[in-house]
Amino acid sequence: MPLKVYNNLTRKKEEFAPIDPSLVKMYVCGITPYDETHLGHARAYVTFDIIKRHLEYSGYKVKHIQNITDIDDKIIKKAKINDQSISEVAEHYSNSFFEVMDKLNIKRADVYPKATEHIKEMIGWIKGLQDKGFAYELNGDVYFEVQKFKGYGKLSKHKMEDQQAGARVELDARKKDPLDFALWKAAKPDEPYWLSPWGNGRPGWHIECSVMSTKYLGEQFDIHGGGLDLQFPHHENEIAQTEALTGKAPWVKYWLHNGFVVINQQKMSKSLGNFFTLIDIYKKFDPMVVRFFLLSTHYRSPLNFSDAQLKEAEEAYQKLTSTIDNLDFLISKVKTAENDVEVAETDDELAVYKRKFGEMMDDDFNTAGAIGVIFELVKFINDHVKEEKIDKESLMHDKQMIIGFCDLLGINLVGKTSSGDQSFNIEKLIEERNQARGGKNFKRADEIRKQLEDNGIILEDTAYGTKWRKNA
RNA sequence: GGCGCGGUACCCAAGUGGUAAGGGAACUGUCUGCAAAACAGUCAUUCGGCGGUUCAAAUCCGCCCCGCGCCUCCA
Numbered sequence A: 001m002p003l004k005v006y007n008n009l010t011r012k013k014e015e016f017a018p019i020d021p022s023l024v025k026m027y028v029c030g031i032t033p034y035d036e037t038h039l040g041h042a043r044a045y046v047t048f049d050i051i052k053r054h055l056e057y058s059g060y061k062v063k064h065i066q067n068i069t070d071i072d073d074k075i076i077k078k079a080k081i082n083d084q085s086i087s088e089v090a091e092h093y094s095n096s097f098f099e100v101m102d103k104l105n106i107k108r109a110d111v112y113p114k115a116t117e118h119i120k121e122m123i124g125w126i127k128g129l130q131d132k133g134f135a136y137e138l139n140g141d142v143y144f145e146v147q148k149f150k151g152y153g154k155l156s157k158h159k160m161e162d163q164q165a166g167a168r169v170e171l172d173a174r175k176k177d178p179l180d181f182a183l184w185k186a187a188k189p190d191e192p193y194w195l196s197p198w199g200n201g202r203p204g205w206h207i208e209c210s211v212m213s214t215k216y217l218g219e220q221f222d223i224h225g226g227g228l229d230l231q232f233p234h235h236e237n238e239i240a241q242t243e244a245l246t247g248k249a250p251w252v253k254y255w256l257h258n259g260f261v262v263i264n265q266q267k268m269s270k271s272l273g274n275f276f277t278l279i280d281i282y283k284k285f286d287p288m289v290v291r292f293f294l295l296s297t298h299y300r301s302p303l304n305f306s307d308a309q310l311k312e313a314e315e316a317y318q319k320l321t322s323t324i325d326n327l328d329f330l331i332s333k334v335k336t337a338e339n340d341v342e343v344a345e346t347d348d349e350l351a352v353y354k355r356k357f358g359e360m361m362d363d364d365f366n367t368a369g370a371i372g373v374i375f376e377l378v379k380f381i382n383d384h385v386k387e388e389k390i391d392k393e394s395l396m397h398d399k400q401m402i403i404g405f406c407d408l409l410g411i412n413l414v415g416k417t418s419s420g421d422q423s424f425n426i427e428k429l430i431e432e433r434n435q436a437r438g439g440k441n442f443k444r445a446d447e448i449r450k451q452l453e454d455n456g457i458i459l460e461d462t463a464y465g466t467k468w469r470k471n472a
Numbered sequence B: 001g002g003c004g005c006g007g008u009a010c011c012c013a014a015g016u017g018g019u020a021a022g023g024g025a026a027c028u029g030u031c032u033g034c035a036a037a038a039c040a041g042u043c044a045u046u047c048g049g050c051g052g053u054u055c056a057a058a059u060c061c062g063c064c065c066c067g068c069g070c071c072u073c074c075a
Helices: A039-057 A071-083 A086-103 A116-129 A205-217 A226-246 A278-285 A287-295 A307-333 A341-362 A367-385 A392-408 A424-438 A443-455
Strands: A004-007 A010-014 A025-026 A061-066 A133-138 A141-144 A181-184 A202-203 A222-228 A252-258 A261-263 A458-460 A464-472
Touching: A004 A116, A004 A252, A025 A039, A025 A205, A039 A061, A039 A086, A039 A222, A039 A252, A039 A261, A039 A278, A039 A287, A039 A392, A061 A205, A071 A086, A086 A278, A116 A133, A116 A181, A116 A205, A116 A226, A141 A226, A181 A226, A202 A205, A202 A443, A205 A222, A205 A226, A222 A226, A222 A307, A226 A252, A226 A443, A278 A287, A278 A307, A287 A307, A287 A367, A307 A367, A307 A392, A307 A464, A341 A367, A341 A392, A367 A392, A424 A443, A424 A458, A443 A458
Parallel strands: A025 A061, A025 A222, A222 A252
Antiparallel strands: A004 A010, A133 A141, A141 A181, A181 A202, A458 A464
16 A cells, blocks of 8 residues: 655645655754744654654655754844853754654654854855846845745645735835745844845845755755644745746655644644643653654644643553553463464464554554554454463564554653563562462551552552552 | 634544544443452444435535634744
């Protein structure tokens, strides 16, 4: 079954076919490091992490570029408040970004190009656009003239004449068209600047993505991604600049956008101030729970956030870890198989889940459906584990299957269970309790259970002996 | 005004023509000294509403209601 992706340019699910059949080139819009990373960012980057992982699983090599906008009004403002340089601010929040992303088990991009390291190339592009008649200068500012680019609006489906320009933002009367956007901004006093043919200034926001993506991926590539909020104007403007300059269309074959994180039915956003940083969320929840939560809804749908919903994700995630925990315990207790027949039979049945899982992921990265398959598998395994003739090999295959699926989703299950832990006291108390139980001294047995429980240890008596786990 | 997204059980959520996955919660049962975990059963004759097309609709078409997003910076 072929991989299908929803292309926002055509508004259709399309069969995925990269320009170079063996290498997928993907550019994802990165952060502006002026504040802590929040759940909305996490959703975006988990989404593209999943896309990358599934492409790799499907046999493609993926070249992944993600920019860092390290020069911007908000960074300048923050630097003034903190009495720091803009690079100090950018570096601080970039580092923090990588820290929280690593905890979410997000694979690093191949290159994280910074805007400030590509100013020369940007100036070159802007000059090129000016030479071709797509840009004009106004007192040190340079604007892209939208009317000159006939495809403007093709991504966001905006018709220029229908736009209510100035509906929310004050018009700049000097511009030829309200939709014209800045390629270069003249420096105001007190602002950092670079030298340019138009005087001291700095690049506009959109130009960096065009310049850096084509620098690392070529003039045409496969996937360009980001949050849905970037569709207009950012991505629309990027298309206009790039196709105007290179003359090659389409610049990008597939445009992928993730949906918003929503709080009380409102978009989580910086400007509304209703955002939750990952640093704060991690104080209450394991990053893997956060990742599981983000993947439990399809990436294009809005995702409602609340503690209660994270709590539900935690319960579900723990069902997975406890299954692995139980399997580990059984594996340590059960005999090896007497013949290969039983193992092979189980493997045949497991193959069904593998197929279903793959179909879900091939259908526009349907992680929510794929998680559903994992739980079907868990149910199947727990059921067949009850059989008396269960053997070590089958159990190990079962375990590997669950871990394998979770790996494809970047969900780490290993290291979350308590089976690897050693604690002399716990084992000793369990032994004492079992002696008490043997002598029908249930009062003492329950005392020990309570004592361990108070220390966060839950005991479970099974047919194969007593196992313990940490209380979550 | 333009463009677009969404409305599936108590909650979350998959499903875009073939008769409603999965998770959480709840209740009942099996197991257990008691628990826990696990398993079994119950939990939407129904998918915002009303019409239409079809042998067949949550899925297609039309109208309507509700919520949200973009058209400023935002993942």
